Amino acid sequence: MIELDGLTKRFGNKVAVDHLSCRVRPGMVTGFLGPNGAGKSTTMRMMLDLDNPTSGTVRIDGRHYRDLQEPLKHIGALLDAKSMHGGRSAYNNLLCLAQSNRIPASRVSHVLDTVGLSAVARKKSKGFSLGMGQRLGIAAALLGDPEILMFDEPVNGLDPEGIHWIRNLMKALASEGRTIFVSSHLMSEMALTADHLIVIGQGKLLADTSMADFIRENSRSFVRMRSPEQERLRDLLHAEGVVAVESGNGTLEIDGEAPERLGELAGRHGVVLHELSAQRASLEEAFMQMTAGSVEYHAHSDRDGAQPPPVGPHWGDQWNQQKSGGLAGDATKGV
């Protein structure tokens, strides 16, 4: 259980975290979502008492971090892969942490085994790949067998197998009754792992909702139709009282109709169709709309982007390929 109460952090004039109040509950994976520069890492650092809040408090199991007896037994954190001394072996890096919290040395071998680094336990950690470094950081987080686990962008730099592994690990840990708090800037990643969502933008709380509610409120399903006889198709749909929105590239998007009905309609009137597909708006899209006003670092593009903000190549690729057009007037949750 982590409680944030009015947490604020200022760096000079810049407000990194702005009166953030929320709770991270046990027994589930809570996703902490926000664009780059939204204040996620700063918030996590304040939770661990690495940065001092300008105002507000963080409580871990009801206590301030500095008052925890043996913090590694309460909370384990993966901040970033480079939080170890590269000149020291993986085993010794973990051993010195274990000793400071009176964790038996046998746990070190145990967690190295859990993350699959036993074979390189005696190797210097500076030779580790990004993925191995990430696993070592996770081993450090698991060292004290803590009730709360915090991961900052854990899938960064992992290969698909590693990503799969960490997703399952987080779910397994949560099912044991632990509190899992994981940050990400990828909505698609969160949709697969998180049960609860906390979304921030420019340090402000934008949403604190269950994943199921977020999906229900923010995913729009529609049917996409493409035809060489587009004018005819439009007239036909209009005559039937179906509202079709042109979305560029010669495709039409229709809300609230079953694809079966639309297909039969076109078939009855002999309209040739090149495409008839059921689509689902991505959560990524919804997330981006929610945080559009608060994205810290915009990429500037020349095209007159009416709606969705410029998209980085890795941001929900699959959805963007599926739906090349924009989502005019998409009914997403207000910011």
Added chain:
Amino acid sequence: MTMPATPPPPPQAHQAPPQPQQHRGAPAGLYASPIPVRTPGLGDAIASEWTKIRSVRSTVWTLGVMIVLLVGIGLLTAFVVSISDAPLDDTPVLSLGFFGVLLGSICVITLGVLTIASEYSTGMIRTTLTACPSRARMLTAKAVVFFLLAFTITTVTTGVVGVLQTAMLDGATPDTGFWVRSTVGVGLYVATLGLLSLAVGALVRHSAGAITVMIAVVLLPLVLAIFMFSPTLARVQQALFEYSIPNQIGSMYNASVTTSGPTGWEPLWIILGVTAVAMAGAFASLDRRDV
């Protein structure tokens, strides 16, 4: 915007925060680790810091080079004196250890700085402070481990060098007091100088920067003094000479280049005072600044 009601969490857990919730006897559903929580102490932090200092190469390198310098230069000077005709007269034999210690102290300075500054350069400090949130305990543990290590190595090495030098040369027989001062005393002085470097490392948080600062602290007073020709600055020049660190180490060996200034054990009290102030500053900085 605020929390929607979610069924599973036990309600008791998130109200009444001040109650220190012992999650070993936690309500059902919460995870409870089989590893018991005990009250940790400075001893645990010291064990941790000992693992850290013995498991990096820089410790072996700096201390190894220091031993080589102390023994090598000590024996070399003794050898040169033994083949030359210049009589030692009343110069105590043990004073010949001074040159090696002067150079060797640079190694201790480097190790002192690296003990804490390398944590900042590698990012380890975040992990360290997550595991041990008490800055005072972390700094004390580092200081104790480093000080004992540097003191032991310096004292043993200067002792060995002293025995070898007295065996090689016939000079005035040193009394016990001088023996203690030129081994244990010098060991304490050099280790305290290293501790000062550790404090500077904690303040500067940058290895190269902190080492540069410390080398300046050692050398700058002498260099400045050399360039103070003006008679009006004569007193300042004198003080810089007398209280420069090389001259203070020399005084502990009765090999001071000045006739006045600190003598005997006085240099040790001076550096202890300076280091105490620097350590207090380092603690205040660690306690207030973001990591």
